[in-house]
Amino acid sequence: MVLFGSNQDQQKCNHASYLFNEMSKFQKVGILCDVKVPGQLHVVKAHKIVLMSANPKSDTSGCKGAENQTAICDFPVEEVLKAYAPNNTAEDPPGPEAVVDSLGQRLGALNDLRLHHCCCDVTLVANEMQCDVHKVVLAACSDYFRAMFTSKMKESMDNRVVLHNVDSFYVRTIIDFMYTGEITLDFNGACDLLEIAVFYQILPLINRCQTYLISNLSAQNCCYLTMMAHDLALDDFLSHCRSYAFEHFLELDHDDSEVDLLLADDLVACLSRNDLGNGISNTSTEQTVLRVVLRWLRRKCDDVEIPEQDRILSQVRFSLIAKQDIDICCRALAMDVDNNNNNNNGDDFFASFGPAFKKHYERAVTYHNRVFEQPLLHDRSDLRTDQYHRACVDGVLAPNPVKLPSYSKNVFVGVQDVNPDSEGNVPIRDPYHNVVDFNGFLYLLGSTRTRDSCYSRTVTRYDPRLDSTIAIASMGEERGDFVACVLNDYIYVIGGRNRHGALASCERYDPRQNSWEKIADLPQGIYMAAGLAHDGCIYVTGGFNDYETTGTTLRYHVTDDTWEEIFAPMMCDRGFHALVKGHDGLLWAVGGVDNPFSGRNVWEVEAFDPDLEMWRFVGQVLPVQPFLSMMRINVFLERDNRTCVFPVSTPHKYPMLEHVPRSRMWFEMRSRVVVSQVQVD
Template structure:
């Protein structure tokens, strides 16, 4: 049939585009296209005609479709796809449309994804439209620097930055993207600032950033609605007693970017009582709760157990710890874009069994202990230091009231809380908080139980203290309400745990590994605050204790 077509033999239809004539057989065209079938078998005038003119299909696209009708193959390239897909869509040739969409999806990059999204919406290609929008969200930090992004309409930008699945390390990225879009044509776009600022989750920005924003950005300072939004965001930080009422609002809902739990370092082995037989790890594993799978990352320079782990600006930091021979003060960070670890400035003190946290763009190292001096016992620290990424330096801060190792530390409402631990003589239940504005520690209500080697986390404006030792292994959990300055007991874990990892993700608290007093654990449990219930998840590849744990989107 194709040879007959090529030689114009027994052809009964001519498709004309401009001056170009394409000879074909009606039955062949009708077999691959409902459009042609209706044209040649229905009551349309073309049924009896020997020539049909097409004014809205490109000549090359129609040639390719006729070729497909006879050979079952179609050549799709960047030069042809923009004319071929509309033609195949009009002629209702689903397989060609599907192949064009698959090709465009394979070509997605930060510079063309917005255009492909528009193209897909125009021609009703739903799956391609979803794929392009998903790509925009997952690669937003690169997309927001492209020409296509700056040419978005205000309604298109509203839809993108309102998306819960926007993949950003911090909400600052969203604000800066909006600011750049406004400044691209400030006279025309300034009128949209207040509307679009509603799409930025301002309460998720730090107090430091919000304050600087008010002082430095005259576009926001001069707009009454924008100032109101900033004030509401600051209330979220400074009035935690009202925080739960904010929680249902879009402005305070965290972005649902793909995140993983990173388990860093730790101890492996079956010899729980024999320190010399334990292997101290430099391995890093990441757990994806969506797929319930573990992935290994590049190893650290140093083996570390009882270390501190934090995420700052999308990079994973491993601080201090113990390598089996020495207590450490070294610090290294994992950079996802280049998939490697790099050293940063070491802490002022060696620290093991300490806590680390991020507050206002700075990393804090709190408490812990270092090596014993001469014949003395280990010195349990009440010292605190913080690292400034801009200067790559550590600065000593006001000491805590109590020396604490194996403590828990969290950040809530712009303040740093230090909970429980061990001071070298007693297990502690006392709690104190550091207020950066006045640079001092203040006591808060003590926990119900003494806890050491436990984990703490913040969820929905509440502090959770989980498991630990004091002086027996525990699976109990208690929760602190800052508006009442009081603790209450909540559901217990299935396993007793000390020296385990913890992460908050997707509205749940995850606990990972640890030791139950008999053996190392590979188990993982998840706490649902709304159900007040723990659920057992898929275990780690191997048992770990003394691991650092943090949630991140580094994969």
């Protein structure tokens, strides 16, 4: 055992200040006062032990017993209040009888009166132990004794109080603490004393025990202390214990943690957090989460109702764990149970974790078996992080931010140029592929610059949850420089070009069937147009046909599979541009060139109003350091309504630009938005 506290003297002084302050409150209203000090105008009631501790030289003869209401004549009435304020400074000098200024000395003088049985007016009895004490000290430290001695309870008239079901060792320890402010604590003693202190409402001891236990929280005891805080209704203590358990949740994956002592509500509150594992979101983190939950279930499943088990298991993100790893976790913990029951069969692990587990296990197996449908089975399958990333695949930006794993072999922070090939050559062409995000999954449509083919039918999906890629069904025909977007749980691919020229064909991908189907063709073949999904329709603007630049505005109606050409041509014919939904809800066309063959940059920005079916001029991209080319740019809308632009190729050579709505001007961004490069090939 060690003496708690690095500053014992400060703790002792704080306790003395609290004690004398409480007794001062009693003196002001005449509670438990046992002496009268006559003054010139009135008589002041006081506590004999307070005055005697302030003036050790006073006559203490005949002071034993509370019934002696004799005035201490040699103690001036003006010094009474100072006796209850022992922390006077030199600016407030003591009276004719020197008052001891040191809080520690005053507390020691008070304890000496107890040890010499001087003025003791009550005896505490616990088992065979008897201890003479002062009612005013007990009442100052304990609301329990305050109510006992200041009400009309039987004990208020007796000079003997029997304490039941309390060990005499702890009674003496508590009395010593009340009179000295000093206590020696270890973990088990602090827990026992905290329960006693809560029962007898001894606030100073409650605070001292809580402080000790909070400073000694660990993965081995935080669950026990959380349960204890619940039982004792100590809200602040509970908050500290729960916070520690939440922050160190992954450390509870061992038998000594007693995780089953956590209440279901505490477990759910922890599992619902996105910062488990200090924000390191990966499959290893979720495997640990699953093991902790299984440890809880195998001990509590017989005591917890099925809906409660279901509520807990719903917080486990099984999609972040590969199916084989789920089986390994379950069988390993089920074997522990079987070994304890002298049964070495761990195959039927459902019985070990309660009836609700089977449903969630089968749902997880279904999710992992139906690989291509996973974006539609998006039920609490996000990575455990609150941070979203702008993600590029070979320079092409996904339309929306996505969650990415903290440590990944496929994710690199910062936009990068395409890697050189084996001979050190860097491809100079712009990418022909496109990228969409579908419920947190990234789909690479077409071929990146690391491959030989410019036009391609291939489609690859990247799963940030498992940090893995798979090939899905190929498009109906190879293409490049096409529009791609997601609408109503389908991926749409529109137009583009191949070796034979511009394409009018369009198709969509159904993840339920892992197949592509043709939809209505465009009015003409178009490549390097820009498009997006908005309000249940798909809008496609500009682009090039085989001969010239177009400024058409097309709208695709999903319900009847038709294309509508809106009689509202763009103000500037353009291709190689980007279309983004602006802060005003309009569809902004940014960048591009006015001719497919060495065309001029289009610096004008215009916005289309789908309701009014008309374009309007927004401004020009005129930054401090303008791009050399506005061909093939990435555009996105930040959360603070800034429209941001950076080039697809050689992004590190040019600044990232932003449009500030308040000033309606474009500026070079002082701090670039972090964009992560995802390697999907």
